[in-house]
Amino acid sequence: MQAYPLQESTLPDRNLRIVLASRPVGPPSPDNFRIEQAPVPSPGEGQVLLKILYLSLDPYMRGRMSAAKSYAAPVEIGQVMEGGTVAEVLESRHPGYSPGDLVLSHSGWQTHALSDGAGLRKLDPAQAPVTTALGVLGMPGFTAYAGLLTIGQPKPGETVVVAAASGPVGATVGQIAKIKGARAVGIAGGPEKCALVRDAFGFDAVIDHRSPTFAEELRAACPDGIDVYFENVGGKVWEAVFPLLNPFARIPVCGLIAQYNATGPFEGPDRLPVLMRDVLTKSLTIRGFIQREFQAQRPAFYREMAQWIAEGRVRYKEDIVLGLENAPEAFIGLLEGRNFGKLIVQIA
Amino acid sequence: MQAYPLQESTLPDRNLRIVLASRPVGPPSPDNFRIEQAPVPSPGEGQVLLKILYLSLDPYMRGRMSAAKSYAAPVEIGQVMEGGTVAEVLESRHPGYSPGDLVLSHSGWQTHALSDGAGLRKLDPAQAPVTTALGVLGMPGFTAYAGLLTIGQPKPGETVVVAAASGPVGATVGQIAKIKGARAVGIAGGPEKCALVRDAFGFDAVIDHRSPTFAEELRAACPDGIDVYFENVGGKVWEAVFPLLNPFARIPVCGLIAQYNATGPFEGPDRLPVLMRDVLTKSLTIRGFIQREFQAQRPAFYREMAQWIAEGRVRYKEDIVLGLENAPEAFIGLLEGRNFGKLIVQIA
Known part of the structure; x- marks a missing residue:
């Protein structure tokens, strides 16, 4: 024993x-x-x-x-x-x-x-x-890279909005948007995260979604409307973004964290007819994706992202x-x- | 005088x-x-x-x-x-x-x-x-042609569903889908229109949206799910189509005739979170469009459509x-x- x-x-x-x-x-x-x-x-x-x-x-x-x-x-x-x-x-x-x-x-x-x-x-x-x-060099970074560049297609001078902007996907989306010449507007929760988004990640503007005047602040931060909304949260951020979308706006959808815990059915009014009306009248593109489907872009991602990190253009x-x-x-x-x-x- | x-x-x-x-x-x-x-x-x-x-x-x-x-x-x-x-x-x-x-x-x-x-x-x-x-050789035909081929991208063996299938857009969508090797399932109102869609336009299946078992009949007509839903009506057709969409389904949106007269707000439950969940989990593409944005395809449209009409492959x-x-x-x-x-x- x-x-x-x-x-x-x-x-x-x-x-x-x-x-x-x-x-x-x-x-x-x-x-x-x-x-x-x-x-x-x-x-x-x-x-x-x-x-x-x-x-x-x-x-x-x-x-x-x-x-x-x-x-x-x-x-x-x-x-x-x-x-x-x-x-x-x-x-x-x-x-x-x-x-x-x-x-x-x-x-x-x-x-x-x-x-x-x-x-x-x-x-x-x-x-x-x-x-x-x-x-940043893995799944979240690649989700940002492939979704933003393939579906979002930001052009110089356009406005790109992303929530959870202090997180690994959102932070990368905003920084790539800047590299492509677009304006990056981030949304985050609380002053610490907002400071990180603005100061470390260099977004042009950041809005605290906990602010009671969140929707108004977002509108003020997007005077030319929104051309790309990279959707990773859903919920009230989507509600505030939606009326600001420009014609031909692109909405890559990679996550809906705000509703993952929801159990539905969801209280009315039914917003689906309003969404579809705007899809039609503004020629919107809403596109769900998972990064797996863009595997062919992996080599370009590793090459470009490593370079951007080395140059200090993407931080994490x-x-x-x-x-x-x-x-x-x-x-x-x-x-x-x-x-x-x-x-x-x-x-x- | x-x-x-x-x-x-x-x-x-x-x-x-x-x-x-x-x-x-x-x-x-x-x-x-x-x-x-x-x-x-x-x-x-x-x-x-x-x-x-x-x-x-x-x-x-x-x-x-x-x-x-x-x-x-x-x-x-x-x-x-x-x-x-x-x-x-x-x-x-x-x-x-x-x-x-x-x-x-x-x-x-x-x-x-x-x-x-x-x-x-x-x-x-x-x-x-x-x-x-x-x-067929004008705006409605071009709407069908550009929306289906550019956004819908039907592949051989896929299932394409379109409503208002006896109308000029729907009829053309179904017939082009057939030319591209896809299965065309039409939705129309009443036996006369359904007969036209099936017999004159040659759809593989047609469902009468006035039938009390409409949603079940649509499901039965789409045993492999729906890969392309060409949206021109909205309303209850969209509701019946939605659960049948396959992963990576494409939804060109060119009209919502069922809700044009609606005045909103719309009664709950709110179906928007459910839509967005499926956009995410099925990697759906929802894309509103107007045919104007595809002007570059006009010459190809006139050439191909005139040919298809001459060959009897597209009827109107x-x-x-x-x-x-x-x-x-x-x-x-x-x-x-x-x-x-x-x-x-x-x-x-």
């Missing part, structure tokens, strides 16, 4: 993982998540064992917690929560990877994972901090939370706008 | 014209229009005098009767109602036109008009009946009403779906 403690110390770490315990109705709560332990798995032939260093927390995960039909399958009850991760290769039985390699993976909310190499991308920490692969802010066990609380806060920059959980 | 009757018989005809007497609230009524007489004007240097032969009646005219901001300026109270026309040149002081020339013009609801040649297009009655310049139906004085009643009927094919008023 004395042998056990000794033997235990030579075992690899346990795999800690957070699974979906139940589906939220309305805002998620801590009891929708459950932390579990499991043995760290051993890589089979062609596999690598990954030790997760960083987990990305993103609003889309709220959609995966629901059973509703969407562009991606939901996480099943009892399954590990999905998510993008930066990991280190611990053991490799895959010819392409060696222990110590750093990779971008989609390993979810856990400390260890196996991979057969599909979807892995090697990261070079000498080129950029590895956490940027979860933010990270909000790093320590410990996997804090991921549920951090995620719940993200949906309430409590993060301050790209939200990342440092795991190892 | 005896001379007057004689003299009068040598005068040219009076110009009869229908002006906007008042703006409708809800459906237009006959008293929103007023018929007036005026002297036939004389062409100045560089002008032609036109005798209107045919006037096109189209749903967009309802928009021009309202003061609400739109892509085109409203008709002012007391102004001649706007509209596309086929006319004959009576007198010409313009080097490009001779008496007897037949032209497409935008002369409005009247019997005579002056023109400086801007926007006129000469018509050759040997090539096609001149009334087609108001329908006209509903001709006699006499300018009957235009208001015919227009009111158009908004209620009482026309049977492209509605044209024969004037001279």
